Amino acid sequence: MDFRLTDMTDDEIAQELSVVxxxxxxxxxxxxxxxxxxxxxxxxxxxxxxIDAVVTSLRGNQKPGSYGVPFTRKLHGMPYxxxxxxxxxxxxxxxxxxxxxxxxxxxxxxxxxxxxxPAGLVHGGISAMLLDQLLGEVVxxxxxxxCFTGTLTVKYLRPTPLGPxxxxxETTGSEGRKFFVHAExxxxxxxxxxxxxxxxxxxxxxxxxxxKRLRAxxxxxxx
Ligand SMILES: CCCCCCCC/C=C\CCCCCCCC(=O)SCCNC(=O)CCNC(=O)[C@H](O)C(C)(C)COP(=O)(O)OP(=O)(O)OC[C@H]1O[C@@H](n2cnc3c(N)ncnc32)[C@H](O)[C@@H]1OP(=O)(O)O
Numbered sequence: 001m002d003f004r005l006t007d008m009t010d011d012e013i014a015q016e017l018s019v020v021x022x023x024x025x026x027x028x029x030x031x032x033x034x035x036x037x038x039x040x041x042x043x044x045x046x047x048x049x050x051i052d053a054v055v056t057s058l059r060g061n062q063k064p065g066s067y068g069v070p071f072t073r074k075l076h077g078m079p080y081x082x083x084x085x086x087x088x089x090x091x092x093x094x095x096x097x098x099x100x101x102x103x104x105x106x107x108x109x110x111x112x113x114x115x116x117x118p119a120g121l122v123h124g125g126i127s128a129m130l131l132d133q134l135l136g137e138v139v140x141x142x143x144x145x146x147c148f149t150g151t152l153t154v155k156y157l158r159p160t161p162l163g164p165x166x167x168x169x170e171t172t173g174s175e176g177r178k179f180f181v182h183a184e185x186x187x188x189x190x191x192x193x194x195x196x197x198x199x200x201x202x203x204x205x206x207x208x209x210x211x212k213r214l215r216a217x218x219x220x221x222x223x
Pocket of ligand 1: 134135137149151201
């Protein structure tokens with residue numbers, strides 16, 4: 001993982017997000033509008049010209065490559081381009097993960113037309129991506145070490161409807177650098193998809209104790 005540090009303060013991060021998150025929401029709204037619009041062709045053509053003009057203006061100053069995952073001096077990660085939770089990524093479903101004291105993680109999400117697979121139902125790849133993200137986060141945050149997905153097994157119990165859904169994940173066991181994690185997606189009637197993950201803290205990553213030392217060093221150097 002790239003431990004590129006940013007010197008941004010909490011206030012600066014909050015200020016940036018107060019501008020960027022509504023922009024991402026507007027682009028998400030644009031994606032939904034393009035999918036479902038039934039306006040005439042001339043309106044579509046005019047819309048495309050307006051969108052192209054916006055793209056040209058944003059290209060005025062661009063970061064090279066992908067966004068990456070900068071870390072603050074408190075080792076708070078900023079994965080703003082992430083495909084599942086990136087705060088600058090309008091393709092990412094509006095997923096916000098909550099971590100709980102018992103080590104579990106949950107999320108409430110509403111999936112609209114942009115996440116469709118079979119008619120009116122969530123695309124299976126989207127379900128797998130959401131569960132993968134939750135599995136990765138629940139283990140990385142509760143264990144305090146970054147973990148990658150080694151093996152992801154997804155079981156589709158019944159079709160998942162578009163609309164409001166709940167997600168939950170928890171670590172069920174560990175063996176050395178391997179963590180076993182369970183997660184599920186539920187609609188109002190109960191679970192629709194379950195996933196089992198073997199998440200691995202890679203050999204070349206800092207271990208928990210090293211991370212604690214790194215955090216303390218960074219906190220001291222920030223004072
Ligand atoms: C700054 C600190 C912050 C801390 C807190 C952070 C909070 C942050 C919040 C959030 C974080 C993240 C959220 C992400 C969520 C999304 C997750 C993804 O999409 S991840 C991308 C997709 N996955 C890959 O691209 C992996 C590609 N594969 C690899 O990189 C390696 O193959 C890896 C890491 C999986 C294993 O590499 P090795 O070199 O460490 O493994 P070896 O030493 O060979 O094996 C260790 C043990 O693991 C087993 N193992 C190895 N590969 C396995 C596999 N693929 N499946 C199952 N077991 C495997 C082995 O059999 C071995 O087990 P035995 O110790 O012998 O019992």
